[in-house]
Amino acid sequence: xxxxxxxxxxxxxxxxxxxxxxxxxxxxxxxxxxxxxxxxxxxxxxxxxxxxxxxxxxxxxxxxxxxxxxxxxxxxxxxxxxxxxxxxxxxxxxxxxxxxxxxxxxxxxxxxxxxxxxxxxxxxxxxxxxxxxxxxxxxxxxxxxxxxxxxxxxxxxxxxxxxxxxxxxxxxxxxxxxxxxxxxxxxxxxxxxxxxxxxxxxxxxxxxxxxxxxxxxxxxxxxxxxxxxxxxxxxxxxxxxxxxxxxxxxxxxxxxxxxxxxxxxxxxxxxxxxxxxxxxxxxxxxxxxxxxxxxxxxxxxxxxxxxxxxxxxxxxxxxxxxxxxxxxxxxxxxxxxxxxxxxxxxxxxxxxxxxxxxxxxxxxxxxxxxxxxxxxxxxxxx
Amino acid sequence: xxxxxxxxxxxxxxxxxxxxxxxxxxxxxxxxxxxxxxxxxxxxxxxxxxxxxxxxxxxxxxxxxxxxxxxxxxxxxxxxxxxxxxxxxxxxxxxxxxxxxxxxxxxxxxxxxxxxxxxxxxxxxxxxxxxxxxxxxxxxxxxxxxxxxxxxxxxxxxxxxxxxxxxxxxxxxxxxxxxxxxxxxxxxxxxxxxxxxxxxxxxxxxxxxxxxxxxxxxxxxxxxxxxxxxxxxxxxxxxxxxxxxxxxxxxxxxxxxxxxxxxxxxxxxxxxxxxxxxxxxxxxxxxxxxx
Numbered sequence: 001x002x003x004x005x006x007x008x009x010x011x012x013x014x015x016x017x018x019x020x021x022x023x024x025x026x027x028x029x030x031x032x033x034x035x036x037x038x039x040x041x042x043x044x045x046x047x048x049x050x051x052x053x054x055x056x057x058x059x060x061x062x063x064x065x066x067x068x069x070x071x072x073x074x075x076x077x078x079x080x081x082x083x084x085x086x087x088x089x090x091x092x093x094x095x096x097x098x099x100x101x102x103x104x105x106x107x108x109x110x111x112x113x114x115x116x117x118x119x120x121x122x123x124x125x126x127x128x129x130x131x132x133x134x135x136x137x138x139x140x141x142x143x144x145x146x147x148x149x150x151x152x153x154x155x156x157x158x159x160x161x162x163x164x165x166x167x168x169x170x171x172x173x174x175x176x177x178x179x180x181x182x183x184x185x186x187x188x189x190x191x192x193x194x195x196x197x198x199x200x201x202x203x204x205x206x207x208x209x210x211x212x213x214x215x216x217x218x219x220x221x222x223x224x225x226x227x228x229x230x231x232x233x234x235x236x237x238x239x240x241x242x243x244x245x246x247x248x249x250x251x252x253x254x255x256x257x258x259x260x261x262x263x264x265x266x267x268x269x270x271x272x273x274x275x276x277x278x279x280x281x282x283x284x285x286x287x288x289x290x291x292x293x294x295x296x297x298x299x300x301x302x303x304x305x306x307x308x309x310x311x312x313x314x315x316x317x318x319x320x321x322x323x324x325x326x327x328x329x330x331x332x333x334x335x336x337x338x339x340x341x342x343x344x345x346x347x348x349x350x351x352x353x354x355x356x357x358x359x360x361x362x363x364x365x366x367x368x369x370x371x372x373x374x375x376x377x378x379x380x381x382x
Numbered sequence: 383x384x385x386x387x388x389x390x391x392x393x394x395x396x397x398x399x400x401x402x403x404x405x406x407x408x409x410x411x412x413x414x415x416x417x418x419x420x421x422x423x424x425x426x427x428x429x430x431x432x433x434x435x436x437x438x439x440x441x442x443x444x445x446x447x448x449x450x451x452x453x454x455x456x457x458x459x460x461x462x463x464x465x466x467x468x469x470x471x472x473x474x475x476x477x478x479x480x481x482x483x484x485x486x487x488x489x490x491x492x493x494x495x496x497x498x499x500x501x502x503x504x505x506x507x508x509x510x511x512x513x514x515x516x517x518x519x520x521x522x523x524x525x526x527x528x529x530x531x532x533x534x535x536x537x538x539x540x541x542x543x544x545x546x547x548x549x550x551x552x553x554x555x556x557x558x559x560x561x562x563x564x565x566x567x568x569x570x571x572x573x574x575x576x577x578x579x580x581x582x583x584x585x586x587x588x589x590x591x592x593x594x595x596x597x598x599x600x601x602x603x604x605x606x607x608x609x610x611x612x613x614x615x616x617x618x619x620x621x622x623x624x625x626x627x628x629x630x631x632x633x634x635x636x637x638x639x640x641x642x643x644x645x646x647x648x649x650x651x652x653x654x655x656x657x658x659x660x661x662x663x664x665x666x667x668x669x670x671x672x673x
Contacts, residue, residue: 002624106484108564108594108631111491126636143488184485186564213457213563213630214483243628247620258562258628259536259591262617266641267658269620278621280628311542313521314409343545344521367542368660 001210004047006089007224008206011183017175018202022091028072034090035068041093044071048083049229051124051207056080061093086229094202099192100161101125102173104180106187106211112140113180115151115173117159121192135159147177168201169193176203183221184214233277233296240292242279249274251378252297252335255309256281256320264309267367273375276303285319287326295331304381306337307374309367317341317349325356333360336377340370384511384556385531385576385583386450386474386502387415391515394419394439394448394472396463397455398430406454406478406519407433413522415515418446439470450474452508452517457481460504461490468494475567476517477503484630487565494567501567505630507537507559520557528553530666531577531610533570534589535560536629539617539659543589546663552670555582562629564593570600578608584673585611587666589659590644592618593632597644605651611669614648614655615662616641 003011009019020043023034035042046058053059058080060071068090078085099121107114118136120128128136137158141147152170161169172193180188189207196202215222227235237244243258247265251273255261258280265275277300281293297306310320320341337360341349353363362377364370383389393410397403398420408431411417419434419442426437434446442448451467453460453475460479467475475494482504494501502509508518513527520537525544532547532554534540540559547554555577560568570588577583586608590597597616604612619641621627623634634640645655656662 106564109596109599111488111565113488142492143485144492181485184483186484211484211630212626213481214485216458217483243626245622245625245627247622255538257536257538257541258632259534259539259589259617260542262536262591262621262627262632263539263542263615263659265621266617266619270657275620278627311538311545313524313538313541314519343541344523366660368658 001212001215001221001225002049003208003210003221003224004049004087004226005045005206006047008208009203011179011208012203012206015175015179017172017179018200019206020091020094020202020204022089025072025088025090026086028069028076031072031088031090032065032069035062035065038090038092042068043091043093044068044075045089045091046075046078046080046085047087047089048080048085050081050083053080058085094194094204095197096194096204097197098195100194101128101191102176102193103187103189103191104177104185107140110140112143115139115141115155117155119159119161121194125191141177146181147174149174165195172201183218184211185209186211233300236296236299237279240296242281242293242296244296245278246300247275247277249276250302250304250382251374252276252300252303252306253309254279254281254293254297254306256283256311256315260309260311264307264367264371267371268307268375271371271375273371273378276300283315285315285323287323287330290323291327291330294327294333298334303335305335305374305377307370308337308339309370310341312341312343312345312349316345317343318345318352321349321352325352325358328358328360335381336360336362338362338364338370338374338377340364340367342366383580383582384514385580386476386509386556386558387511387515387517389514390449391517392416392418392447392449393452393517394421394442394446394450395452395454396421396439396467397453398422398433398435399425399428400454403454404430410516413516415517418442419448439467439472443470443472448472450476450517453477453479455479461486464490464501465493468497468499474500475502476506476508477501478506478508478518480505480562482563484564487563491565491567502558503561503566505563506561506566507540509556509558511556512554518559520559524548525557526553528555529582529584529670530554531580531583531586532557533560533573533577533586535562535591535631536589536617539589543587543615543659543663546660547666550663550667552667555580562631564631570596571603574600574603574608578610583610585613585666585670587662588612588614590614590616591629591632592621592627592634592641593639595639598647601647601651601653604653612653613662613666613669614653615659616644616655
């Protein structure tokens, strides 16, 4: 789960990491009120889960409430790389002397947390890594050891941090690692981390991603989820505990198992079609589950045909066929469904579907044939 | 002699009295796996259709000589179950459970690895050596014995490719599910080395997907020390960046972990990569026919 900047900063503040004081605003009026309350120079920042807000005009420094109002007017509703701004973070302006970058990532390859620090703050770290690799200090932390003071010392020395700044920065590194660890983060990134003109240190941005598998032990973070910003299909799937990802085509896809569904999405594209979604119905074959899954896929108006791709293992294909036939009774089907059943009891499953002779169903034997048919039907319907 | 699931396997099932635990323990036993014990704390002295239940893995090891543990417990207890098995002295642990927090798995990984304990998973379907033993939830009916070692990060995709190979008359030495999480105990590299050392394996099929760089690392190892022919398939070419595609580990982060990069890395080392499961199976069938 990706957090908004203001949510990340909330976690930072809880851990004692200094952040600028601010207010959340959903309307222009709320933004104005926030600016009045904070007084003086404020920064009005779009809260979207994507980078590049500054370049897209989503961050404005303003001198007073009138300007804050105008900035809010401009930023609310702003589309930043497909993410619509629905909330703002209005925070007290600070006098920045220096910008650094620090992050802690979950390095899957090394299977260790990775600390990265550079004095080239405010830039895209992938650019720094590519163009100035010597400027980017990197250090792995052995999870059995945990973060120790010497990690910070090594990292700051490697990044060329001036001696007089190391004490304060060392404290913040330890605190950030504490957030990474205690909140089950997959990423904690501060870009920029700033030294103010008065010498104090501040996390001027916050990019935090929390491990979905660990959310059960962080109800406070789960409660931060912005349901309004979620795609309606993704939200419905979430409630039904189904893995769904919206894509932008017109062939709806559901199947059993993440890998098989990913592969089905690829095969639709290879057959010249455009996949509308990824949906894993998981194991089992209850009519209820299949009904819900079909309803979610079909609730996307773009969908012109559906590919239902099942490889039966422990769940037998005849059970899946029965589940599907009951689902067709339970819900209205507005697009043709191509069904491919393979694996355990596939023949029995196909026989059941043939017997039912539902006009909305076309049965195919292989994944590739099914993909070709689903693509053809989608093209005919569009 | 196949790998992981062998004639020597003496299996203890952690979580055996749960619905899934009972179902799969009995299925595994019916297949011929030597299921010697089950563990559910507080249920010592009971049995599941003749399989004795103990309070701890240590007791199962002491009384039944268990050497392999199958973990089928809810996610919030799974990391501890793995560590318990490791401490009890079993040599191999297979964890089916999906949903273990990644930070917990980091600790587990770094605890068991230096001790030489072999962990498969988590979030994997297990290991099946057709005709010999089945540990986990792989539907054994689809597979038959043969010379191909099959390893995959995905369950049903493994069944898909295994099914396509079987339809062409090709069987498997061992099928192993590596797991869909971002931290897993057995990497492609570990599995490649095991298949390379296994006399029953003549060919290897690897099924990868988006996320991480284990496929890229495997490509290097294949070029360096794997002499058996390897055919690959990668899923997730159409996956958008930043989205988790069902598996916790199936996510493109920034520009890293794409299917295209994995395919390219494998092909650069001479590994043939099928564009879909059917083609991957066909490439393997052609290879076998030529030998």
